Amino acid sequence: MANLEVQNLAKSYDGKTKVLKDxxxxxxxxxxxxxxxxxxxxxxxxxxxxxxxxxETAGQVLVNGKDITKVPVYKRNFGMVFQSYxxxxxxxxxxxxxxxxxxxxxxxxxxxxxxxxxxxTTGLSQLSKQFPAQLSGGQQQRVxxxxxxxxxxxxxxxxEPLSNLDAKLRLKxxxxxxxxxxxxxxxxxxxxxxxxxxxxxSDKVLIMKQGRIDQFDTPQNIFHHPRTEYVARFIGYDxxxxxxxxxxxxEHHIKVGETVLNTVEPNQDAKVxxxxxxxxxxxxxxxxxxxxxxxxxxREYLGQSFKYAIHSAIGDFxxxxxxxxxRSSGEEVxxxxxxxxxxxxxx
Amino acid sequence: xxxxxxxxxxxxxxxxxxxxxxxxILVVITSFNTQxxxxxxxxxxxxxxxxxxxxxxxxxxxxxxxxxxxxxxSISALVIGIxxxxxxxxxxxxxxxWFQSFFLSPTLIPEIVIGFALYQAxxxxxxxxxxxxxxxxxxxLCLPYVIRLITASMLLMDSHIEEAGWICGCSRKKGFFLxxxxxxxxxxxxxxxxxxxxxxxxxxVSLFMSxxxxxxxxxxxxxxLQNNYDPTVSAISVxxxxxxxxxxxxxxxxxxxxxITE
Numbered sequence: 270m271a272n273l274e275v276q277n278l279a280k281s282y283d284g285k286t287k288v289l290k291d292x293x294x295x296x297x298x299x300x301x302x303x304x305x306x307x308x309x310x311x312x313x314x315x316x317x318x319x320x321x322x323x324x325e326t327a328g329q330v331l332v333n334g335k336d337i338t339k340v341p342v343y344k345r346n347f348g349m350v351f352q353s354y355x356x357x358x359x360x361x362x363x364x365x366x367x368x369x370x371x372x373x374x375x376x377x378x379x380x381x382x383x384x385x386x387x388x389x390t391t392g393l394s395q396l397s398k399q400f401p402a403q404l405s406g407g408q409q410q411r412v413x414x415x416x417x418x419x420x421x422x423x424x425x426x427x428x429e430p431l432s433n434l435d436a437k438l439r440l441k442x443x444x445x446x447x448x449x450x451x452x453x454x455x456x457x458x459x460x461x462x463x464x465x466x467x468x469x470x471s472d473k474v475l476i477m478k479q480g481r482i483d484q485f486d487t488p489q490n491i492f493h494h495p496r497t498e499y500v501a502r503f504i505g506y507d508x509x510x511x512x513x514x515x516x517x518x519x520e521h522h523i524k525v526g527e528t529v530l531n532t533v534e535p536n537q538d539a540k541v542x543x544x545x546x547x548x549x550x551x552x553x554x555x556x557x558x559x560x561x562x563x564x565x566x567x568r569e570y571l572g573q574s575f576k577y578a579i580h581s582a583i584g585d586f587x588x589x590x591x592x593x594x595x596r597s598s599g600e601e602v603x604x605x606x607x608x609x610x611x612x613x614x615x616x
Numbered sequence: 617x618x619x620x621x622x623x624x625x626x627x628x629x630x631x632x633x634x635x636x637x638x639x640x641i642l643v644v645i646t647s648f649n650t651q652x653x654x655x656x657x658x659x660x661x662x663x664x665x666x667x668x669x670x671x672x673x674x675x676x677x678x679x680x681x682x683x684x685x686x687x688x689x690s691i692s693a694l695v696i697g698i699x700x701x702x703x704x705x706x707x708x709x710x711x712x713x714w715f716q717s718f719f720l721s722p723t724l725i726p727e728i729v730i731g732f733a734l735y736q737a738x739x740x741x742x743x744x745x746x747x748x749x750x751x752x753x754x755x756x757l758c759l760p761y762v763i764r765l766i767t768a769s770m771l772l773m774d775s776h777i778e779e780a781g782w783i784c785g786c787s788r789k790k791g792f793f794l795x796x797x798x799x800x801x802x803x804x805x806x807x808x809x810x811x812x813x814x815x816x817x818x819x820x821v822s823l824f825m826s827x828x829x830x831x832x833x834x835x836x837x838x839x840x841l842q843n844n845y846d847p848t849v850s851a852i853s854v855x856x857x858x859x860x861x862x863x864x865x866x867x868x869x870x871x872x873x874x875x876i877t878e
Contacts, residue, residue: 355776359798369784
């Protein structure tokens with residue numbers, strides 16, 4: 270496996286609208302990096318350019334430091350798993366997996382040995398004579414994975430590989446993919462629109478917005494320190510308090526309405542303050558700092574917790590509270606926004 | 617309610633089937649008639665009209681040339697049509713819709729006009745041999761079938777399948793033969809069938825493109841009919857039906873086998 274570097278990648282299909290603008294990032298050897306974003310953000314385009322399926326408008330793709338931007342797709346030695354699996358319908362499982370090795374002109378016995386090995390790794394040994402149409406979604410997914418890995422690719426590209434599976438199977442497959450990736454020390458670039466999925470399996474996550482990278486970091490860092498409002502919204506921060514320079518009192522204090530909010534992170538250039546719904550406390554015994562009152566407007570039952578929509582003088586808040594006893598609408602509560610969980614965002 | 621609907625449907629189907637089949641059955645019956653005119657009821661049973669077919673040199677040579685022309689025209693329509701469809705469906709070609717209609721346009725022009733135009737332009741003015749003109753004419757008849765059928769199956773085929781092939785190390789050219797063609801095989805065979813049957817049975821174009829040494833089977837039959845109104849025509853019609861049905865059967869079997877494995 271290898272490391273991948275993408276430099277200043279740009280793409281425009283019609284010469285006018287830029288689908289990708291200046292994308293640069295690196296994936297280290299043995300890392301699983303996810304590209305996360307809503308549909309139309311350019312994540313699949315990025316993946317397809319790296320694969321060599323579509324030409325770039327500008328920029329370079331480097332593998333192990335070597336520029337492969339002009340190398341045709343079939344000479345790149347990558348593996349790819351498609352959302353639709355894209356198995357060859359006219360070949361059985363064995364031939365599907367063997368295809369890449371045949372293209373590399375390996376001799377028959379070597380192909381047989383390698384394919385048998387790969388089928389065993391992916392748990393497909395029993396199915397080698399079956400045709401794709403006879404397999405379940407999960408099995409097709411495995412064949413697709415086996416076909417992508419059998420050639421020992423330098424890089425494995427996965428384009429929303431789990432989105433055609435049902436919820437339960439999706440969880441299982443993502444664990445299997447992660448295990449396999451760790452075992453084979455693969456370099457993987459994984460495209461998804463599912464935040465949970467990508468946080469669960471990735472070493473690093475790249476969040477894209479309208480053809481740009483908004484944040485590229487470890488899942489932990491993104492979760493606890495979203496860089497922009499867009500990222501914060503995408504990963505479940507529901508509460509946003511708009512602030513301006515006039516609100517600033519000092520490095521760590523911002524006055525919103527009559528309430529002074531204290532933040533642990535410095536608040537220079539802060540345009541928005543954000544906090545996750547589960548980090549807001551209601552009716553804390555020791556409600557002194559960052560506290561104010563509000564009225565519960567509505568309630569939603571989430572199973573493990575209740576989610577309340579609360580109206581206050583500084584705005585509306587979504588609060589998630591894990592508690593047996595539910596609160597009713599109209600109830601007056603004190604909200605506490607712990608300073609360490611209140612993040613100032615500059616974008 | 618459903619029962620009554622089904623009954624109505626069955627009755628309509630039977631009527632339509634009868635309307636199609638009855639003339640054919642009559643042709644089969646009259647082909648065995650001992651009387652020397654095409655008439656019913658038949659007065660006796662004979663196979664002499666069948667043996668008479670092989671005494672007509674026009675029928676023998678007509679069958680040969682019809683077969684050759686149909687094969688050449690169908691195959692060349694496939695050889696030219698499939699890459700054209702591939703390009704139209706897989707690449708971002710400017711005015712792709714216009715090209716599509718252009719390739720389909722022969723269906724809009726009456727066949728007799730195609731025949732006359734080719735005769736006028738190619739044979740009379742440009743002095744191109746009749747045989748070549750014939751092939752061109754039949755090729756034009758075949759092309760729309762290829763374009764229609766192959767376009768449909770090319771659009772149905774997931775384009776990622778081909779891309780997966782490239783990723784596996786297969787060049788575009790190789791991928792076309794190893795991945796695209798096998799997956800549209802059924803419609804290639806279907807297109808070939810349509811082309812062959814249409815070319816083989818064509819009269820309007822073949823009528824113009826004939827010469828002293830070159831007559832196609834359908835015009836020969838027409839010609840024979842004008843001079844002799846005897847059951848030989850019925851007999852040859854029966855043989856042609858059997859020939860076509862046999863081809864259909866063989867092709868159906870070939871596609872059928874493939875469908876089971878898919």
